[in-house]
Amino acid sequence: MKIKVLIADDNSFVREGMKIILSTFGDFEIVAAVANGLEAAEHCEAHEVDVALLDVQMPVMDGVEATKRIAERTGAKVLILTTFDDDRFIQDAIRNGAKGYLLKNNDPEKIRDAIRSVHGGHRVLQDVVLDKLAAGLLTTGKEQPKRAEAGAHIDKSQFTARELEIMSLIAEGLSNKEIAARAFLSEGTVANHISNVLSKTGLEHRTQIAIYYLTGEGRKL
Template sequence: MNSAIRILIADDHSMFRSGLRAVVDSQADLDCVAEVSDGRSAVAETARLRPDVAIVDVRMPKLDGLAATSRIVAAGGTKVLVLTTYDSDTNLYRALQAGASGFLLKSLRPEELVTAIRVAARGDAMIDPSMTRRLVGRFTKSIAPQDIPKEASHLTARENEVLLLLAAAHSNAEIATMLGVGEETVKSHVSRILAKLGVRDRIHAVVYAHQHGMVSPTEDFEQR
């Protein structure tokens, strides 16, 4: 049997921490190893305990969650999920720059949190779908498209198709259904896309596609 995913929870609201812990404790494959209430403690306890995933609130005393995320990611070994009440583009961009493996609103359902933890633990990333779609729109409006770089030319036709669907904020399961293939096949395509583009996760693959003018958010994949 695989060992449980070890989790640290960092949030300055005790009631919310308790709720998160209850969600974690309800899953046999998840194990909460610590709870902390400020950013400095999140960094210190992560360094001491080396959890697989740290769930970090944006707004915390002593050190804000995004600065804590940057330090945790820089130390290596622990993936970070950033949770926030505030639907902010600035926080999203800072979380991505800090290396977070997820950016999710606190209004998410418990099963979505569990999924995000497992996704982060296996080295992938996810952000709230509404934020992904807005991120896509912001990039296409604010970034002048660059020439498509050499590494992107190495993508196969199917890998390009998968990348466009990723950029439209579709999950692996949705992409599998839309393309009529298995979810494991989609995962293999995504892994090859990340390797060829030299990006660390699907979020940054989406950012890459829009930075280089490879996709338009107005494309309607479901009508293809």
Template sequence: MTPVRVLVVDDQDLFRGGFAMILNAQDDLTVVGEAADGAEAVRRAVELEPDVVLMDVRMPTMDGVEATAEICRRTSARVLVLTMYDVDEYVYQALRAGASGFLLKDVRRDDLADAVRVVAKGEALLAPSVTRRLIDDVVRRGAARPVLRRQLDELTERESATLRQVARGLSNAEIAAELVVSEHTVKTHVSNVLMKLGLRDRAQAVVFAYEAGFVTPGQDSR
């Protein structure tokens, strides 16, 4: 099996080296490069074509949000954001820029490796605190964006139902139980939703669902 290729980005040598050491100790993960700021991260991502970019948020020259947007625009890499605090205001901005999830920097080594694997498979890592912040932001901004709403017309009834469950943060197994279908069927529906809406992964699907007004705070999504 080909190892997942990872680019580690952090302006602090200690964090960068520690994360690289932890990931390189895994048989199925390999660190192909490191970067100390966002601008270097973009250059190295384009050059090295990693599967996953482990991205610090607060860095000089170019921060992690801007770097995430550039990397997602110019490569197929998935970005996993790192932050010191789960209330970091930049985390949600990074998700909107295309990141597939986030981790706290005090993450346990096994959880770090598992998170990279999850993101590499196209899954999302969204903590409840980030999802709540996403909802709060949508509420503050008021009306949903009609252009996003129109894109939902492309979805079948089953695909729409699947998107609602994804927005709730349910796994494929949980969605299968809710909709009384197989996990394979759920995977197919999720893939179709992402393709039709032009989304990279489940994290973007959650953001899309709230911004389009497809799901709303407090709504029963079943």
């Protein structure tokens, strides 16, 4: 069964170009190509859509607000595809329920893979977005989240207390050297704990650990 994709972008050239490109992949069905967030939300409410590919800055209703409406009212998964990597856009889109945030300068194959991943239930965040979130940008207001709140998304039973502590410190943006000083451990011991966490989660690097700890999910595109 094909993945039903909606495209929303106020630039007709980008919108139609993306429609043509994605149509070349056999597992996609482009069900709509619209010019603003309101049209995207209304179509998702009225029709079956698997993945809504939304730009951020659009007239009538922007992609961030459309993301919230789509996430709250429909079963469609939102993937933001934009030229903007502004901190505010990233935070608001993720908080509103976006399952992915990708920049338009990616190859068509990466966009294809991102749509497939989001449809499969994974979160897809480009490296620049991962780095911003790992630096503590996924917060409420300007304050860093409390560790207990940030770690509430994960299954703690598979980790030791020390591993959880190190995960929380990674999520604060600390380096291995800083973690070692904070936790009164050697850098080698910290590295071993990080290796254990990567092995248990199937993640690939410490930035993904931060995202996993903050959101309960983490996947590199």
